[in-house]
Amino acid sequence: MRFYSGGELLERELADIMSQEERRLGLVSLDAPLISNLSVLSNVALIKQYHGHLSVREAEDIVKMGLKKLQLEDIAEKRNPVLLEEQRFCAMVLRAVMVEDAVVVIDRPFKIMPDLDDTSFIRDVLTSVDDLFQECHIFDYLWNEERYTGGMIHGA
Amino acid sequence: MQTWYKERKRQYDLPFVILLKLETAMTTAIEQIGRSGLHAFSSFLDTLAFAIKILARMFDVRAYNSAVRMVLINQIYFTSVQILPLFLTVAAGFGAIVIGIIGQYLIHLGLFDYFGQLLMGFVVTEFAPFITVLLIALRSSSAVNAEIAVMKVNKELNTLHVFRIDVINYLFLPRILCGILSIVLLSWLFSIVVLTSGLIFSALLFDMSMNDYVTVLLVSANFSDLIVMSIKCATMGFFIVMIPIRYGMRATDELTSIPVSVLHGMVNVFIAIMIIEVVSLIVMSLIEKFI
Incomplete structure (x- = not known):
C-alpha cells in the first residue's frame, strides 16, 4: 500500500509503476472503466482472448470460474451501468488478474466504492483470486490510511 | 499654413484610412481562406494517412x-x-x-x-x-x-x-x-x-x-x-x-x-x-x- 498526500504526487507515482509494469499491469481504476457495451463476461474474457489467443468459449470458461470464486456468477451477463459499486470493483479486479503474471494496481479503491468503511471487502476479494496474480499495489491518499487498519494486503 | 495642412489631411487621409481598412479586411479574408484551405488539406491528408494505416492492418493476419x-x-x-x-x-x-x-x-x-x-x-x-x-x-x-x-x-x-x-x-x-x-x-x-x-x-x-x-x-x-x-x-x-x-x-x-x-x-x-x-x-x- 502506498499513501500520498496529494493527487498530483499519487498520479505521478501511478504513472511510474504503470510504465514499469506495462506488460504485466492489471489496473483497477475509474480511469480504466469496464467497456459499457460489453457484458462483464465479455469485458473480462477480452484480455484472455486478445493476449492469450484463446477462443471465446475457453476465455469465458476461465472468467466463469473466477466469477464463481467471487460468488458473482449472476453478474456475468450484466453491463457496467447496471452494476453495484462492489460488483463493478470485483469485475475490474477479475479483469486485472486475467493479465498473465499480473501486477494488480488498485488506484484509490475508495473512489470506486465511496460507501466502504474499511478494506475488509477489498481484502476478501483479493484473497479469493490470490492464485491469479503476482503482486498487488494499492495507491491511496494519506487521509484514507486509517481505513486500511487491519487490512494489510500482500501479493500471492 | 496650419489650416492648409489640416485641409489637405482631411482631403487625402480620409480615403487613405478607408483604403487601409479595406486592405486590412481583404488581407484578413484572404488569410482566413488560406487558413481554411490549409486546414482542409491537412485534414484530407490525415484522413488519407489513417486510411492507409487501416488498409495495411487489414492485410495483417496477426490482427485477427x-x-x-x-x-x-x-x-x-x-x-x-x-x-x-x-x-x-x-x-x-x-x-x-x-x-x-x-x-x-x-x-x-x-x-x-x-x-x-x-x-x-x-x-x-x-x-x-x-x-x-x-x-x-x-x-x-x-x-x-x-x-x-x-x-x-x-x-x-x-x-x-x-x-x-x-x-x-x-x-x-x-x-x-x-x-x-x-x-x-x-x-x-x-x-x-x-x-x-x-x-x-x-x-x-x-x-x-x-x-x-x-x-x-x-x-x-x-x-x-x-x-x-x-x-x-x-x-x-x-x-x-x-x-x-x-x-x-x-x-x-x-x-x-x-x-x-x-x-x-x-x-x-x-x-x-x-x-x-x-x-x-x-x-x-x-x-x-x-x-
Missing part, C-alpha cells in the same frame, strides 16, 4: 484473433442483419416505383428497347449502391461515430490502452471490414430485389414474359460495370465507417463534444459519398472510352 472476430460478427449482425426487414421493404418499394416510372417513360418516348440497359446501367450500378450506402450511413455510420465518441468520453479507449489492446485492431478494423462487406453484399441484394420486383412489374405493366426480361437483362449486363460497382461499394463502405471513427476519436472529455463529433462526422460522410460517386462515374466513362 477471437476477440476481433467476435466484434466483426456482432457488427455484421447489427449492420447487415438487423436492417434487413427495412432494407428489403425499401428495395422492393423503390424498385417497383423506379421500374414502373422508367418503363412508362421509355414506352412514351418509344425507347423501350433500352429498358434492360437502363435497369443494369442505372438501377444496378448507380441506384442500388447509392440507396444502400445512404441507408447504412444514416443508420450505422452515425451509430459508430457516437459509439467511439462515447467510448472516448467515458475513458474506455484508455482501458484498451492500459490493457495493451490495439484500438485499431480491436475497434476499428472489424467495423470497417463490416462496412465494406455490408455495402457490397447489401447492394447486390438490393439489385436482386429490384430486378425481381422489375420482373413482376414488367409482366403486369408491360406484358413482358420472364424469358424476355431475363434476356434483356443478360444482354445489357456489362461485366466491367459490375466490377466497378463492387469496387465503388467497397470504397464507400470503407469511408462511411472510417470517417465517423476519425471524428469519434476527435471527441474531447466533455459529453457535449459527442453531438458535435457526430455532426461533423456525418457531414463528411456525405461529402465522401458524393466524391466517390463522381470519381466512380469518371472511372466508368474512362473504361467505356478506352476499352
Whole structure:
C-alpha cells in the first residue's frame, strides 16, 4: 500500500509503476472503466482472448470460474451501468488478474466504492483470486490510511 | 499654413484610412481562406494517412484473433442483419416505383428497347449502391461515430490502452471490414430485389414474359460495370465507417463534444459519398472510352 498526500504526487507515482509494469499491469481504476457495451463476461474474457489467443468459449470458461470464486456468477451477463459499486470493483479486479503474471494496481479503491468503511471487502476479494496474480499495489491518499487498519494486503 | 495642412489631411487621409481598412479586411479574408484551405488539406491528408494505416492492418493476419472476430460478427449482425426487414421493404418499394416510372417513360418516348440497359446501367450500378450506402450511413455510420465518441468520453479507449489492446485492431478494423462487406453484399441484394420486383412489374405493366426480361437483362449486363460497382461499394463502405471513427476519436472529455463529433462526422460522410460517386462515374466513362 502506498499513501500520498496529494493527487498530483499519487498520479505521478501511478504513472511510474504503470510504465514499469506495462506488460504485466492489471489496473483497477475509474480511469480504466469496464467497456459499457460489453457484458462483464465479455469485458473480462477480452484480455484472455486478445493476449492469450484463446477462443471465446475457453476465455469465458476461465472468467466463469473466477466469477464463481467471487460468488458473482449472476453478474456475468450484466453491463457496467447496471452494476453495484462492489460488483463493478470485483469485475475490474477479475479483469486485472486475467493479465498473465499480473501486477494488480488498485488506484484509490475508495473512489470506486465511496460507501466502504474499511478494506475488509477489498481484502476478501483479493484473497479469493490470490492464485491469479503476482503482486498487488494499492495507491491511496494519506487521509484514507486509517481505513486500511487491519487490512494489510500482500501479493500471492 | 496650419489650416492648409489640416485641409489637405482631411482631403487625402480620409480615403487613405478607408483604403487601409479595406486592405486590412481583404488581407484578413484572404488569410482566413488560406487558413481554411490549409486546414482542409491537412485534414484530407490525415484522413488519407489513417486510411492507409487501416488498409495495411487489414492485410495483417496477426490482427485477427477471437476477440476481433467476435466484434466483426456482432457488427455484421447489427449492420447487415438487423436492417434487413427495412432494407428489403425499401428495395422492393423503390424498385417497383423506379421500374414502373422508367418503363412508362421509355414506352412514351418509344425507347423501350433500352429498358434492360437502363435497369443494369442505372438501377444496378448507380441506384442500388447509392440507396444502400445512404441507408447504412444514416443508420450505422452515425451509430459508430457516437459509439467511439462515447467510448472516448467515458475513458474506455484508455482501458484498451492500459490493457495493451490495439484500438485499431480491436475497434476499428472489424467495423470497417463490416462496412465494406455490408455495402457490397447489401447492394447486390438490393439489385436482386429490384430486378425481381422489375420482373413482376414488367409482366403486369408491360406484358413482358420472364424469358424476355431475363434476356434483356443478360444482354445489357456489362461485366466491367459490375466490377466497378463492387469496387465503388467497397470504397464507400470503407469511408462511411472510417470517417465517423476519425471524428469519434476527435471527441474531447466533455459529453457535449459527442453531438458535435457526430455532426461533423456525418457531414463528411456525405461529402465522401458524393466524391466517390463522381470519381466512380469518371472511372466508368474512362473504361467505356478506352476499352
